[in-house]
Amino acid sequence: MNADLTEEEMRRALFGSTEPEEVPAPPTPQPAPEVVFTKPVSTPSPKKKAANSFTPRLRVTLMVGNEFEGKMIELVHDADTLSSLLAEQEAVKTARKKYKYVEVVSVKSM
Template identity: 75%
Template sequence: MNSDLTEEEMRRALFGAAQPEEQVPTPLIKEPVEEVVLAKQVLAPATKKKVAKAFTPRLRVTLRVGNEFEGKMIELIHEADTLSSLLAEQEAVKAAKKKYKYVELVSVKSM
């Protein structure tokens, strides 16, 4: 083999004879770019609509609370926004335990 091949001969051997394609390159025409300016929209201050208050189920929990064992007890009323009497009772007892040591449930009624 002849190892003294020129670059052009190697290209012809690998890629075949180069056939010049007669293409006339179309000149690139740059279209005028419109200048885009982003403007903030001016919005009127949003008026808050008053939503009609939907019916919320409420339960009234009555507790007897105190800080002395078998001492003076006062009645405490707690209103819970739930239909579950168990949740209402737990919520009321939790709130009462923050201030009083002894808590006794009297009743749970719907309002």
């Protein structure tokens, strides 16, 4: 390394040149052709249901009735879920709309 550098050479080595560099101007953009998007006219088609090979289902069996310690009816509710707790809650909620007393007997996978 050369130890006989002048102050100007040291500044240029550390900070770069003090003269502004020539920066080429960016090319002017060419005007793009105007494109108008239109919505295609189509007849409304019925929505197609996705074909599922397996739908998780649980069968909830309930004993329901409107009289306390009276006649009870067995009610079966099918729920589209894997959670037994959600299936049970859904079945009880729908049974409460018609019956006063609801007792869950079983929750089984179908």
